Amino acid sequence: MNLLLLDEPDFVSADRVLLRGRRLQHMREIHQANPGDSLRVGLIGGLMGSGRILSLTAQQAELEVSLDQPPPPKLPLTLLLAMPRPKMFRRILQHCATLGVAQIVLLNSYRVEKSFWQTPFLQPDSIRENLLLGLEQARDTVLPELHIEKRFKPFVEDRLPELLGDSLGLVAHPGDYPPCPRAVDGAVTLAIGPEGGWIAYEVDKLIEAGLQPVQLGERILRVETAVTALLARLG
Amino acid sequence: MNLLLLDEPDFVSADRVLLRGRRLQHMREIHQANPGDSLRVGLIGGLMGSGRILSLTAQQAELEVSLDQPPPPKLPLTLLLAMPRPKMFRRILQHCATLGVAQIVLLNSYRVEKSFWQTPFLQPDSIRENLLLGLEQARDTVLPELHIEKRFKPFVEDRLPELLGDSLGLVAHPGDYPPCPRAVDGAVTLAIGPEGGWIAYEVDKLIEAGLQPVQLGERILRVETAVTALLARLG
Numbered sequence: 001m002n003l004l005l006l007d008e009p010d011f012v013s014a015d016r017v018l019l020r021g022r023r024l025q026h027m028r029e030i031h032q033a034n035p036g037d038s039l040r041v042g043l044i045g046g047l048m049g050s051g052r053i054l055s056l057t058a059q060q061a062e063l064e065v066s067l068d069q070p071p072p073p074k075l076p077l078t079l080l081l082a083m084p085r086p087k088m089f090r091r092i093l094q095h096c097a098t099l100g101v102a103q104i105v106l107l108n109s110y111r112v113e114k115s116f117w118q119t120p121f122l123q124p125d126s127i128r129e130n131l132l133l134g135l136e137q138a139r140d141t142v143l144p145e146l147h148i149e150k151r152f153k154p155f156v157e158d159r160l161p162e163l164l165g166d167s168l169g170l171v172a173h174p175g176d177y178p179p180c181p182r183a184v185d186g187a188v189t190l191a192i193g194p195e196g197g198w199i200a201y202e203v204d205k206l207i208e209a210g211l212q213p214v215q216l217g218e219r220i221l222r223v224e225t226a227v228t229a230l231l232a233r234l235g
Numbered sequence: 236m237n238l239l240l241l242d243e244p245d246f247v248s249a250d251r252v253l254l255r256g257r258r259l260q261h262m263r264e265i266h267q268a269n270p271g272d273s274l275r276v277g278l279i280g281g282l283m284g285s286g287r288i289l290s291l292t293a294q295q296a297e298l299e300v301s302l303d304q305p306p307p308p309k310l311p312l313t314l315l316l317a318m319p320r321p322k323m324f325r326r327i328l329q330h331c332a333t334l335g336v337a338q339i340v341l342l343n344s345y346r347v348e349k350s351f352w353q354t355p356f357l358q359p360d361s362i363r364e365n366l367l368l369g370l371e372q373a374r375d376t377v378l379p380e381l382h383i384e385k386r387f388k389p390f391v392e393d394r395l396p397e398l399l400g401d402s403l404g405l406v407a408h409p410g411d412y413p414p415c416p417r418a419v420d421g422a423v424t425l426a427i428g429p430e431g432g433w434i435a436y437e438v439d440k441l442i443e444a445g446l447q448p449v450q451l452g453e454r455i456l457r458v459e460t461a462v463t464a465l466l467a468r469l470g
Binding site: 002072095098099100137138139140182183217218219220221222225228229230231232233235 | 237307330333334335372373374375417418452453454455456457460463464465466467468470
């Protein structure tokens, strides 16, 4: 936790917060913080700054906070991600929040196992928790937007062209395609398939919607690795 | 497993292998392979090609193999990595093998917890197993070389300059440094610190040895994410 994230209900007055639970435990056990210490803090969706510990017990901590710095800018990037295997999904949420993805659309695909959609990691509380872990790591306060699209065809035909707008649309797919561009200025919409890849029909539909197919070399990457590698290359 | 890796002891004649254990189980359960099917195969450290299943039982599989394609080239990259937390170490080994790192040097650092060096994941069999998992994912046959350097100062003073040779030496560290270069032609030696980063003394010693400090933006990445992001940016 490189940033202690605060939420509106933590505030007991304009510049005072009371913390319990996971954040209190982390301050005591990992930071080994004491009264008088200052920590980097940020308000979820708002500014960052510092928090001075006024008191700290096994039950709660009281901090005086001063918020005056903007969070780092987001990547102007929308990630269309075929719903990954649950354990990997959790880590990808964290990676995306850490790397600054602005928007995530979870998409169905032929090779997404139906059971993946049943995972408790798709519960709003769990999604939020994992995105917050990623923000705490990166020192950011702004949650990526996340949308769930369980029907591939209606989404790609009816909503993707509008979502794409003026952004550069890319679909990552192994094959005889141009290499993924580097250091792109401006907004990008990037589609990454499931383990085993998109099927040909899906690639065709994504191209019809305005995305350009690109590849990342002959090595086959796990989805988790591909997400980070593509974002690093584009960013 | 996108490539079935074979080892010399698997061969019962010049073009026949017998497989048991994990690979047999994977063929049966994941590939749901049957006699007559062909699979991509590769000889560890050697060529890749295809293997036709001659017979397949619960006990063993016999394949006729034909090896005629070279593995993909390695990245001309030596990674100097401060020894990570064991669970992350395992995944980083897999990522490095998948991404094509040629050589890994595990290095001590002030912020590496002593207990990390006690992990069973540092046993040669475990290192090999995780590197093989990464190669199977990427479709590569050549294991990265791995060296362990538990003493920072003697390594950096006495051996690093020679290891560096004519390669571009970089040390990733947050701070007021130039951004990490992109798409570097030629060999690179890249040093990545532990969670919490190198200490100033270590950065100074690495710079003395010929490495240039570079940064990857204001977001703080987990080591695992930083490894993939830096390799993708350099590669």
